[in-house]
Structure formats: structure tokens, C-alpha cells
Amino acid sequence: MFAYADAAVEGALAAGASYADARVVLRASRTIEAQNGEIEALRQGEESGVGVRALIGSSWGFFATAALDDASARAAGHRAAEIARASAVVAGPPVSLADVPVVEDHYETAFVVDPMTVALSEKADLAVAATRAMSDVAGVAVARVDLNCWDTRKWFVSSQGHRISQHIVEAGGGMSAVAVGDSETQVRSYPQSFGQYKTAGWETVRDFDLLGNAPRVADEAVALLSAPPCPSGTTDVILESSQLALQIHESVGHAIELDRILGWEAAYAGTSFLELPNLRSMRYGSDIMNITADATLPGALGSFGYDDEGTPSQRVDIVKEGTWVGVLSGRDSAAVAGLPPGGMVRADGYNRLPMVRMTNVGILPGDSSLEEMISETDDGILMETNRSWSIDDKRLNFQFGCEVGWEIKGGRRGRMLRNPTYTGITPQFWASLDRLGGEDEWTFWGVPNCGKGQPNQAGHTGHPAVPGRFRNVRVGVV
Amino acid sequence: MSIPDHLDVCDEVLALVGDRAEAQVVVSAGRSSLTRFANSGIHQNVAEDAVHVGLRVSLDGKLSSAGTSATDHESLGRLVDRALDAAALRPVDTDWPGLAPAAAAPDLSAGFDAATHDATPEQRAAVVRAFVDGAPELRAAGYCDTDSSVVSFANTAGQRLVGRSTRSTIDGIHQSDTSAGSAHQTSTRLADIDGVAAGERAALKARSSIDAVDIEPGVYPVLLEPEAVATILVFLAAYGFNAKAHAEGRSFAHPGEQQFDPSISIWDDALDARGIPFPFDVEGTPKSRLDLVAGGKTVGLTHDRRTAAKAGVESTGHGVPGGESFGGYAQNAFLGGGSASHDELVTAVDRGLLITCFNYCRILDEKTQVVTGLTRNGTFLVENGKIAGAVRNLRFTQSFVGALGPGKVLAVGNDGRLADSEFGPGGCWAPSLALAGWNFTGGAKG
Numbered sequence: 001m002f003a004y005a006d007a008a009v010e011g012a013l014a015a016g017a018s019y020a021d022a023r024v025v026l027r028a029s030r031t032i033e034a035q036n037g038e039i040e041a042l043r044q045g046e047e048s049g050v051g052v053r054a055l056i057g058s059s060w061g062f063f064a065t066a067a068l069d070d071a072s073a074r075a076a077g078h079r080a081a082e083i084a085r086a087s088a089v090v091a092g093p094p095v096s097l098a099d100v101p102v103v104e105d106h107y108e109t110a111f112v113v114d115p116m117t118v119a120l121s122e123k124a125d126l127a128v129a130a131t132r133a134m135s136d137v138a139g140v141a142v143a144r145v146d147l148n149c150w151d152t153r154k155w156f157v158s159s160q161g162h163r164i165s166q167h168i169v170e171a172g173g174g175m176s177a178v179a180v181g182d183s184e185t186q187v188r189s190y191p192q193s194f195g196q197y198k199t200a201g202w203e204t205v206r207d208f209d210l211l212g213n214a215p216r217v218a219d220e221a222v223a224l225l226s227a228p229p230c231p232s233g234t235t236d237v238i239l240e241s242s243q244l245a246l247q248i249h250e251s252v253g254h255a256i257e258l259d260r261i262l263g264w265e266a267a268y269a270g271t272s273f274l275e276l277p278n279l280r281s282m283r284y285g286s287d288i289m290n291i292t293a294d295a296t297l298p299g300a301l302g303s304f305g306y307d308d309e310g311t312p313s314q315r316v317d318i319v320k321e322g323t324w325v326g327v328l329s330g331r332d333s334a335a336v337a338g339l340p341p342g343g344m345v346r347a348d349g350y351n352r353l354p355m356v357r358m359t360n361v362g363i364l365p366g367d368s369s370l371e372e373m374i375s376e377t378d379d380g381i382l383m384e385t386n387r388s389w390s391i392d393d394k395r396l397n398f399q400f401g402c403e404v405g406w407e408i409k410g411g412r413r414g415r416m417l418r419n420p421t422y423t424g425i426t427p428q429f430w431a432s433l434d435r436l437g438g439e440d441e442w443t444f445w446g447v448p449n450c451g452k453g454q455p456n457q458a459g460h461t462g463h464p465a466v467p468g469r470f471r472n473v474r475v476g477v478v
Numbered sequence: 479m480s481i482p483d484h485l486d487v488c489d490e491v492l493a494l495v496g497d498r499a500e501a502q503v504v505v506s507a508g509r510s511s512l513t514r515f516a517n518s519g520i521h522q523n524v525a526e527d528a529v530h531v532g533l534r535v536s537l538d539g540k541l542s543s544a545g546t547s548a549t550d551h552e553s554l555g556r557l558v559d560r561a562l563d564a565a566a567l568r569p570v571d572t573d574w575p576g577l578a579p580a581a582a583a584p585d586l587s588a589g590f591d592a593a594t595h596d597a598t599p600e601q602r603a604a605v606v607r608a609f610v611d612g613a614p615e616l617r618a619a620g621y622c623d624t625d626s627s628v629v630s631f632a633n634t635a636g637q638r639l640v641g642r643s644t645r646s647t648i649d650g651i652h653q654s655d656t657s658a659g660s661a662h663q664t665s666t667r668l669a670d671i672d673g674v675a676a677g678e679r680a681a682l683k684a685r686s687s688i689d690a691v692d693i694e695p696g697v698y699p700v701l702l703e704p705e706a707v708a709t710i711l712v713f714l715a716a717y718g719f720n721a722k723a724h725a726e727g728r729s730f731a732h733p734g735e736q737q738f739d740p741s742i743s744i745w746d747d748a749l750d751a752r753g754i755p756f757p758f759d760v761e762g763t764p765k766s767r768l769d770l771v772a773g774g775k776t777v778g779l780t781h782d783r784r785t786a787a788k789a790g791v792e793s794t795g796h797g798v799p800g801g802e803s804f805g806g807y808a809q810n811a812f813l814g815g816g817s818a819s820h821d822e823l824v825t826a827v828d829r830g831l832l833i834t835c836f837n838y839c840r841i842l843d844e845k846t847q848v849v850t851g852l853t854r855n856g857t858f859l860v861e862n863g864k865i866a867g868a869v870r871n872l873r874f875t876q877s878f879v880g881a882l883g884p885g886k887v888l889a890v891g892n893d894g895r896l897a898d899s900e901f902g903p904g905g906c907w908a909p910s911l912a913l914a915g916w917n918f919t920g921g922a923k924g
Contacts, residue, residue: 033803039541039568041802044560047530047547058519061599064526066547083511083523086599090606092519120567128569142726144803180727185845264516267619267651267660270837351526388840390850390873397873397920399850401842419842421850423873423920454514454621455524456902477850477875477919 001026002165004073005157008052011077013159017054017061017084019097020077021158023308024050024068025350028116028151034127035144036135042120049350054080058094059087060332064351097331098341100311102161107305110298111201115149115171118202123147126210133214134177139222141180143214146195147173147205148448154308162310170301170460171204172197172446175214177221186224186418188217188403192242193386197446197460200299220404223416230405230420232476236380237422238373238469241437243402244363245445245463246386251426252284252291253361253461254452255395256318256326258333260356269452270393273426274324276337284324285430288366291319293328294464295343295359301446302361302462304346308354311343318361322431328356348457355453360444362464366436370467373435375411381475382406382413383420399423399477422475429470437466481507481595481628483640484529487549488632491533494558499565500536500577500634504760505529505549508627509595513602515650516619518610523599532760532799535561536577539570575787578762580636589755590642591667595626597646605648605673609661612677613652616684620650620660623903624668629756637762645754647903648676651855652684657868659683660834660855662705662898666754683834683856690868692921693859699830699888700916701823701860704897707813707908709836709851710878711744712899715808717844718879719744719770721779721789722805728844730879737776737879739887741816744771746780746796746808753810753896753907761797768794770808774884780806815909816890825863826889826912831872832858832865833916836900847879850919851900873920881913888912 005022012020026048033041050073051064061084063076127145134143149171156164174195178187187193190213198204239247259265260272274282284291295313297303304313309331318326329337330345333356347354374382388401405420406413442464450459484505495501511525531554534543542564546557602622610618624646631639646668651660661679663671702710723729730737738744748756748765758764761783770778781789782797785805796806818826831853839851852873859866880886891910899906 035803038571038573041800042542042564042568043800044542044544044564046545046553046557049547051526059521059523062522062524064524064528066527066529068548079525083525083599086603087513087520087523089600089603090515090518090520090610092517092521095521120564124568142728146803178726178728180845183846184843185728262517263617263619263653264521266516266617266653266658267621267649351528353522353524355522388842388850390838390840390852392852392871392873393837393854397852397871399873399875399920401850421842454623455510455512478917 001155002157002163004050004068005155007070007073008050008077009157009159011074012052012054012081015078015081017056017081019055019159020052021156022050022052023350024155026153027349030116030149032123032127032147034131035142037128037132039124039128047349050076051350052077052080053353054084055095056081056084057088058092059084060353062353095332096335098334100331100341103310104163106165108167109169109199111169113202115169115202116151130175130210130214133211134218137215137218137222139179140177140218142178145175145210156310158310164306164310166305168199168304169201170197170199171202173205175210175217177218179221179225181225186221187387188221189385190217192445194449197301197448198299199301199303224404224418227416227418230381230417230476232478234472234474236377236469236471237473237475238377238380238382238467240384241441241443241465241467242445243383243386244468245465246389248361248363248463248465249447249461250389250391251395251398253358256328257356258327258329258337261327262333262336268454273394273396280325282324283322284319284427285322286433287322288436289319289322289430289433290364291361292316292364293318293342293344293359293361297360297444300360300444300462300464301460302359307343307345308347309345311341314343316342328358330356348459352455352457357459358461360462360464363466365439365442365466367438368435369437369441373467373469374408374413377408377469378410380408381417381420382408396426421477422473423477424473432471433468434471435469441466481626483628484630485632485638485640487531488630491554491558492632492634494555495535498562502534502577502633502762504532505630506627510625511602512621512623513599513606514621515606518618520603520606531557533557533561535565536574537562537565539574540565540568541571541574542568573784573788575783577633577635578637578783581764583639583757583764584749586749586755586757587642589666591644594624594644594646594668597624597668601668605671608673609648609650609677612674613681616652616654616681618650618652622648631758631762633762639758639762641757643754643756646671648673649898649903650676650680652680654684654688657684657687657690658855659687664896664898664903687856687868690870693869695872695918695920697915697917699827700913701827701832702911702913703834704893704895704908704910705835706833707911708897708899708906709839711811711813711906711908712901713841713847713849713878715811717841718847719780719808720805721781721785723844724779725785725788730845730847731776731779733776733779735776736774736884738771738774738882739884740774741887741890742771742774742882743814745769745812746810747812748810759795759797760799763793763795763797765795780808782806809905812907813909815892815894818889818891820893823889823891823910823912824860824865827860828863830860832860839900846877848875848877850875870921872918874917875919876917881916886914888914
């Protein structure tokens, strides 16, 4: 497959590109969706093609084709250069690329059980059985299981000499139970809303123990219908780790994307409240806030060997003892900012332009634990599992809803609360963080549906997290 | 000139299936090109020639689906084998409604514009140039795209259809250090896209917002411009009029009840030339107009073949790709226009807020349609029936159904057009709406 990537790059250079790179991608996917004891969807996808990126002056030109032959690949390179050249009508500043090592290498995800070879019957039986186990609980209207896996093989070539092949394996899924009342619905999910995903094999799904958790998930969904509502006011909030992971994703991960900071995403995803002159001096949060972007974590969803520019995966400090110290970057954005490239540029398929994406942006563990935090909280709410998420275009003003809240009084977990929500302003909220769970609670959460870019791309990102406590948070927004 | 169909690929796949199963094949092919700009310069410029072959088989009621981007005979053979092998391993689907029967679909060839299909990057760049030049002192960002597709459909029940469409959009903002303003245009033809007008509109909003001030959260009357109304339509369509959500009890919809103000009528019509017409859905059911709300009364639900069979009705032609778990969706929603001019809408609000568009809306509860989100790209205070100045973006937590309820609509604008919800270009046709109350729950300071 390297030959097609070579042809694409040669086509772009012949048409005048100052730099070009190309990816040949073969991607297979398997999806099973079950509801209330029946398989609703069983889908198998395969896509293949070559995408070539050409740089001329101030703009990238990109062209992709599903036709995998030498002539089509070469023509794609030519088209990419033509497209880049047309950008001169509305030119911006010239683009340069930060230096990275020129590498010839191969990388593979480590896995135990190849998810593509697991019998469909095993997957279907699990999905059906788990939905039945939830449906058996009176009051559950909709019991769902979604299981997915992807097998991606990539061959990357650049005009600077990169030749990198990778084999990325991802698997995961989850389940949910919906209970319907007279005036509202309630839902509980496991392991988290939208499922949990890893760069790993089918062992990921087997370890969930969906059947063992199904009755609890269903019971809680039904119980929520009659639970008292989350009160409105200001109180201490403990976020379980999957909700803290999403909090990191939205209020840290997107804010530190260098393309957003530079205004390249202004019209759609938005910009960032962060300004480069404040790097290494601005307070992002409290002293116990340590955030890294680490694409080398085994099993985390945002792990790989090289990004889609051929930059090696790496760990970058983002927030250190509460101070903002790092960004997510690619070769072009790093060159503008005068920073080392972070190896964080990826595309969601052969037919999309690679762009800055989160790798595994997560918080490092502290020295507390969920149980200890609860015992040290006189008056507060524990919130679990994301239900809604919204944040402004600068990543400042956020409001999140969770599936379930638990009242905390006098250091004890009490009654269940329905419709828990909390809101805040990013740096103020993170400044109120005063407890973090320990290493044994550190979980590599995966988000398989991070939207960004035009045309839109769905990124797969990882978020290591632990439970955390935040003081004086506005809750129960109505 | 027209791009060729792929009925030959459909036939090849059906021949490979033979008499082993019922089957339907959908081949989607097209050219998508998007010119993206930021900081007043083009920085990303992309295009692709894409093809996707989707196969669904029913092996005595045992279903599976498979897809591929390759169209050579060997790849199509693997596609068929994968689908049949998988179907054999699953239980019979007792709700399988069968394949769409042979039925003619409307000829919508006028919805395909060859010039848009053939548009060059230079032509898109010229639209961007015009937009950017609307305000040299501001920073422009956004995109201009052209998209063409031809969808070929065939099944073993004898249904054979081809649909072609084109679309072009300019969607952009102008920004100062303290403000932003946006504009949007969508059409089936690139030639209809006016970069000058869009740039001027975005610039006017950005310039008018430079000195925006904070305003206390609370309940305010609002004037929602078409982009904000389009976002409401998306939520109503996805979670409310969706027959699967309704059957599961998750929808707000109660057909036959007066759930909206009498001034509100909503329908879906993929055949209306004011939208982006397309003649059939992913299951091969011909499209037709479907009333969803008439004079404030909920009257319709969007069905695919599965939900229709369970409900004992005919499919309304609202199947969507991958929609087995999602249900039917109104992709071509219209909210009927009224007679109020822009000035009359502002007057109707008296004291309240004018909202250009919403951002990052997410649903808190499907049944109540309570949604949280923010305003973006131009929020203005209306006092004494006139625009008094700009305010900073606000967060809201509001039931979309409740906001359109009986007695809650002050006026409906005469400015209906294809509008860009926050989820994508031009799927909804919407006018401005003046509403009696909207619950703002936070501002820039929390």
C-alpha cells in the first residue's frame, strides 16, 4: 500500500506542492445494536482509499479518492495541489512546518482477543442477554446495548521521507436503561454514557460484566423517576471519574487545542479563552490539578504510534500544579506558536484532512479516594454519568447534567437525586478542585464521538480520570 | 450534464445475492468540496470523490447490513458474503417489515445543478473573497462548499430508483476582539450564493456587538432568527416527531392535541424546491409531504418501514442511514412563515432579546424537550420595540415545546429561508419567531 501513497505524494509534488503527504487507509468496523431482547442492527463496514495533503503557500489542499490504483492516487495528488493553489485568491500567512524526525517504522495496538474474529453469535448473545436482563426490571421501557469495534491499517508517506505503517485496534460499547414517567424520562448507562472504548481487543467488552451490572442499571433508572429533584443552590460536588473525564474533555481538552487558540476553528467549534502570551503563567486550576496529553498510554483510546503527520506519539504536560503549561498541536500550528510539535494531528478516515485532536488528555491521580471524599464532605452531591453537556465557544461557560445524583450529608452518601446539573466558569471551577482520587481509581475513559472540523470528523479521544471534589458549585440549574 | 448513476453496481450486488436472500442495495456517490477560511484567509481546502455501497439482506427474516467503499467485483463479492454470513448467525427479526415495494418516485432532476457539481476551487474561493471583503477591519472565518450526490437504489422486490441533488453553502462569521456576527446561505446552486451579502450581514452584526454588555439572566421575550428556529426544528424532529421515540414513550408528541400555538405549522417536504429536494428515503420509499403540526395541533409522526409496520400504517418515507435504532427523521422540515416584517417582530417583542443563533444545544430530557445551550454571533437587547444595543452571550435552559406552546408565539416572520441549525447546513426552512418567554440561566460570568 505504500506504493499508492508514494504515487499520491509524487503527483502533488509534480503539480507544484512544496510539501505533500498521503495516507492509505483500510478500515473495517463491526456494530451490534440490541434493544429489549432483539438485535436492532448488525452492521459491517469496510472503507479504503487514499487521502493526500499538499501545501502551497498559505493553504493546505486535500483530495481523497476511494479508488486504490496508481493512476488514481497520482491524480489525487495533482488535485490536492490544484486545490491548494486556488487558495491564493484569499491568501493568509505562509505555512511552515515544525521539524520532526523522519521515521520509517511500524506500530501495532496490543490486544488479547482480536475483536474482528470474535464470533458474531457471541457478540449478539451478549447484547441480547444484557438487554433482557434490564428489560426484566419492571418500569424499564427501553433497554439498549451497543457494541462496536474498529480495525484500522494506515500507510503514511511524506515528501520528507516518512514511511510509517500502523495497525490500530479499538473496541468497546455499553448499555443503557430508560424509564419513562408521566412527564419525563430517566436513564442510567454503564460503563458510561455512549459506552467505554479502548485501543485494545474484545477483552475490553468481556471485562465490562454487562450482565452483572444490568439489574443495577435498570433498577436505578426506574428509581430515578420517583427520586427527589436535585436542589438548586451552591454546594460541594463530587464527580465520579467518567463525568470528570468529560469535564476535562470539554473544559480543558478543547480549550488547549492550538488550532482553536489560533482562530482556525473560530466559525464552527469556536476559539479558546486561552491566549498564548499567558502560557506558563496563567492559573488554570488549583495546585492539585495536573493534566497531561499522553498518547503513549497502553490501552487508552487516544493512543497510537504516530499521528497522521508522522510525528511520534508523546506525553506533553498541559497543566502542572494548576498552571497552564502546554497545548495540543500539529506541525503547522506549532510552527506558528514557536512550540515543539506535539504529535496530535489525526483524521477520522482516509477522506478527511488531519487536524489537531485530543490524544489522551487526562488528570493525574491525587491522594484521596471516592469514599474518603464522601466522608470528608458535610453537605454536597455526588454526580455520576454524563447525561447532557454544553459549553460556550470559548470553553468558559459550561453546564453539565448527570444521570444520577446522590445526596451527601454529614460525610455519608444518602438518597438518590434526579436531574442533577451543575454549571460554572472553567478556571473558577477548576480552582475549586480540592480532592482527587488515587492511582487505584485512575481509569482511562474513551470518547468515540468527539465532533470537530468542517467537514465534520468524529474523533476518538482518551481521558484518564479519577473522582474529584469541587467546592461551592452552582447546582440544580432551572 | 449529469453524473452517472450506479444502478449497474446495484444489479451486480443483487446478482451476487441471487435467490439466497431478500436484499436492497444503495450506492451513494458524489463529490464534496469545502473551502475553509479563518483569520480572513483560506487555510484548509478539501475535496473528495466518494462512493459507498450499502447492502441489507434478509435471510428468512434474519437481517444484517454491510458496506464498502470499493466497487470492484471481488470487493462486492466479499460484501455479499459478509452480509449473508452475519445474517445466518442472528435470530429472526419478528419486526422485519419487508422491502419497499416497487413504486415510482417524483422526478426532481431540477434539484441537480451541473454547474455546482463541476464547481472549481477558484469559484468557491471567489465567494470567500467576497465574504471576507465585507469587513476588512474584522477577522473572517467560515466555509463555502459545494456538494453533489447521486444515490442509486435497487431491491429484490423490484424497486429501482435514482436521485440526484446538489447543494452549496456559505456559512461564516466576522469577528472583532469583543464580538462576532454570522451569516448563512444555502441553495441547490452555487450561483445563488451571494458572498457579498453574507459578508455584509455578518459584518453588521459583529460591528453592532463590539460594545456588548452583560445582562442579568432571567425570562425574556425573544426574537429568534431563522438559524435559532432551525435548531429548535432539529430537536423537535429528532426526539419528538420520530415515531420510534413516540412508540417508546420518550416523545413529547401527542397526535391530535393542541400542543403548539395556533400560529405554528410544521411539515416535512423533501419535494419542495425551496429546500434541498430528494425523491426517496434510504429504504426506497418515495418522498411526499407530511404534516407534523397543523395550526398548533400535532398531527403526524415520521415513520420508516419498521415503525410503520408496528404501528399498522404506511412508511412516511423517513428512513435514514443507520436508522434502525434511531427511527424516522424529518430531514426536510419546514416551519410555516407568517406575515410579520423584521420591524414588526421587534415591536412584538417590546422588551426582550434578539437571538441570531444558538450554540452547543443539548437535551436534558427528551420528553419535556428541555434543552440547554447558548446564544452566539449576535445577541441584542430590544427595548420599547426597538433594538437598543448588544449584549454578551447567555446560557439558557428552556423547553423548546413549551416555548412554542399555545399563547406563547407573539408573531411569525415573513423571512422564511433555508437555515443552518448548529448541526449542519440548510436542512430546515424556518422564519424568525417572536416568543413570549425564554429562560436564560446564566451569562458570561456564570
